[in-house]
Amino acid sequence: MxxxxxxxxxxxxxxxxxxxxxxxxLGAGSPVQLLQETLEYAISPKNYLVRRLGEEVFKQRSHLFSLPETLIDRDTYGTGVHKQHFEQHIATLLGKKHGLFFITGIQAQLTTVKIHCDRAGNNRVAWHYRCHLEIAEERAFAEVFHLQRTFIGKSQLQVPTVEDVKAITSLPVDERPAVVLLELPNRELGCKTYPFEDLVQISKLCKAANVKLHLDGARLWEIEPFYQGKSFADIAALFDSVYVSLYKGLGGAVGAMLTSSDEDFMDQAKTWQRRLGGNLVASYPALIDDERGFNLNIGTxxxxxxxxxxxxxxxxxxxxxxxxxxxxxxxxxxxxxxxxxxxxxxxxxxxxxxxxxxxxxxxxxxxxxxxxxxxxxxxxxxxxxxxxxxxxxxxxxxxxxxxxxxxxxxxxxxxxxxxxxxxxxxxxxxxxxxxxxxxxxxxxxxxxxx
Missing domain, CATH: 3.90.1150.10 (Aspartate Aminotransferase, domain 1)
Known part of the structure; x- marks a missing residue:
């Protein structure tokens, strides 16, 4: 040309x-360079962050950081001081009582909708047509857990409205879903999202209909500034369970966090994690880098x-x-x-x-x-x-x-x-x-x- x-x-x-x-x-740098960054962080998280961010920025953002209180230890099958500290930090930031690290978001969200359905004795779920569980997971919700889904909304190019959710929660009890999943923001729609007041109304509709509301917050970190004046906890408070990614905008190696204030729900999540092969003998290599990425990027x-x-x-x-x-x-x-x-x-x-x-x-x-x-x-x-x-x-x-x-x-x-x-x-x-x-x-x- x-x-x-x-x-x-x-x-x-x-x-x-x-x-x-x-x-x-995504993940610029060679594997050796990335591993060197992780190792430097593991040796001294504070020194690493000060070097990367500068003393002044470190001080400005320190209230957001998850900094280990002791030397980073090796976790074993879900137990470990550092692992539990990081899980609790993310949960607290989201205003939830409990957090659980998952190696993939797919596993975390399938576990979530399965538990909500089992507790309700109802295998129906509802989400938007462009939901990640619909288009990127080979229909695992149906093939693995035999769940039945209903679509929310009248347009594939717009996020559902309050009226769209009302139509679902107003169905007869024997047709109503056990859980509604909202992706905030919706990646497949260019990160279109919901007005905060719409989220408030949707949350009220679900509670009134005894339908659980789950947040696919893969990009919650990125969208929080859009809700000016609202914190992560303000947003998450509208949902019964919240999943967040640790590697997308945060730049960690791999992994996700599932959070909720329902202790029994989280205990069941641990059981399903083991059933799905996700309770690793040790997850510290991923956890250390995820915490590093979180601390580097939160607040940016x-x-x-x-x-x-x-x-x-x-x-x-x-x-x-x-x-x-x-x-x-x-x-x-x-x-x-x-x-x-x-x-x-x-x-x-x-x-x-x-x-x-x-x-x-x-x-x-x-x-x-x-x-x-x-x-x-x-x-x-x-x-x-x-x-x-x-x-x-x-x-x-x-x-x-x-x-x-x-x-x-x-x-x-x-x-x-x-x-x-x-x-x-x-x-x-x-x-x-x-x-x-x-x-x-x-x-x-x-x-x-x-």
Whole structure:
């Protein structure tokens, strides 16, 4: 593809010029480097944090930190001073009495919905169509635990409303779910989320209907600043159980935490953890790095959210004149205004081949990597087979919908692409002008000639 960019002062052909990664890799660094970071933290958590953050920032955030009170010990099958200290710290931060470390979020959430269903003598669960348990876990809820799910909401592109939840909790008792799961924010929707007052009303509806309310808080750390004036505990108080990830925005090695104030519920969680093979003989390597990542990143997400807002605004300003043949913007964000440090960026009106060539040319010419890869955007068809369950009964267009979906996957001319990304420590300091420059150069190449 011919470049429209001149070979003047803006061009940097020197191969030694570092490439600016606008979308950094998750877990940047080699395994050896990452293990060295973990080891340094394990030897002296405070010294490590002071070195990484600086004395002043350390003091400012120290009230949020989980700092071991003694030398870090090795846990054994769930017991250990350090493990229990970290579990209790996360639970307390969320306003809950108990916490339990899980090696995966899938295990933590399947355990949660299973217990809620067993205690109610009811195997029905309810969540949004784009829930993680629905789209990313190979239907484990049904295949492993034989649970029946109902979808909440009338749109696959919006989070459920209070009225949507009311419709579920108002069902006859023998049709009502035992538990409603809300993902806050919803990753698959670009991190769209709920107004706090809606969460309050949803919580009241569930309590009145004797339906448990569970929070998929995989990105709760990231979304908390959106609820200005509300703490983690204020949000979590509306839910009977809360799961949080320890490796996504926090950058830990792997793992999750399940929290609740119900002691019997947590005892059952430990039993199910063992049944599912999750009660490890020792989890200290993951726990140490998770605590390290937590301490490094907790308290940073307001700044990262504000940075994402300014970056998105700068990119939209720089690319607003570039349009598809039918007049649509080539670049747009979903949601339009970021709710947190993570978002979806869409690119339309260009084939993947031309887009890839343009990306590579920007990297070569300007030493700016705009993005690593994209996924084809497939409009979520409300006539998909599973979506019919929202309205009840069978869908006469199931076969047609499946065929359309398969065709979309195979269509090499798909001209709508997207990717998700977030502001991390690695790209936080990149100037908005650099983001704008990279994206404008990309759009110039996309729209240049045949």
């Amino acid at each position: 011919a470049s429209t960019m001149g070979a003047g002062a803006n061009r940097l052909d020197q191969p030694t010029t570092p490439i600016t990664q606008l979308v950094p890799f 997400f307001y700044l990262k959210w504000q940075k994402m807002c300014s970056v998105a605004s700068a990119i939209m300003e720089a690319t607003k004149k570039y349009r598809t043949k039918d007049g649509k913007p080539i670049v747009f964000f979903e949601p339009e205004v970021p709710t947190c440090a993570q978002i979806h960026t869409h690119i339309q009106g260009v084939t993947v081949e031309r887009l890839t060539a343009a990306r590579n040319e920007v990297e070569k010419t300007h030493r700016i990597s705009v993005f690593r890869s994209t996924r084809p955007w497939q409009a979520l068809d409300e006539m998909d087979a599973d979506w019919a369950l929202v309205k009840g009964g069978e869908n006469p267009q199931d076969k047609d919908a499946a065929a359309r979906k398969e065709k979309s996957k195979e269509d090499s001319d798909n001209d709508h692409h997207f990717f998700e990304w977030m502001i991390r420590n690695e790209n936080l300091a990149i100037a908005d002008e650099v983001y704008a420059k990279g994206w404008e150069a990309l759009c110039q190449l996309i729209t240049a000639g045949p």
